[in-house]
Amino acid sequence: MKKKLRQSQDKPQTKLRVQSRRTRLMKLFAEGKTVRQAAKQLKAEGYQAASRTTVGADLQALAREAPGLRSEVASAISRKRAPELCFVPAYQDGGCDE
Secondary structure, eight states: OOOOOOOOOOOOHHHHHHHHHHHOOOHHHHHOOOOHHHHHHHTTTTOOSSHHHHHHHHHHHHHHHHHHHHHHHHHSTTTTTOOOOOOOOOOOGSSTTT
C-alpha cells in the first residue's frame, strides 16, 4: 500500500524565515561564497538554523525549484529586449558538496 505524502504543516512564520534565508543564500552564492562561508555569514546576520547542513538542504531545495524559476524568469523577459539574458543558479565549487 502506498503512503500518501503529507503536506508541510509548518507555520507561516517558519515558511517566511526559510524563504528569507534561501533568498539571502542565493545572493551569497551569486557573490561567490562557498557553503561554509555562506553558513557563517547567515549566522552572523542572525538567521536561525544556519548550519552547513541546513545550507546544503536549502541548496538542494533551490536546485529542485530551478526549472520553475527558469520558466518564471523566461516568461517575464522579453527576448527582444534582452536576448543574451538567461537564468543559471550560481553554485561555486559545485555548491553543496563541501
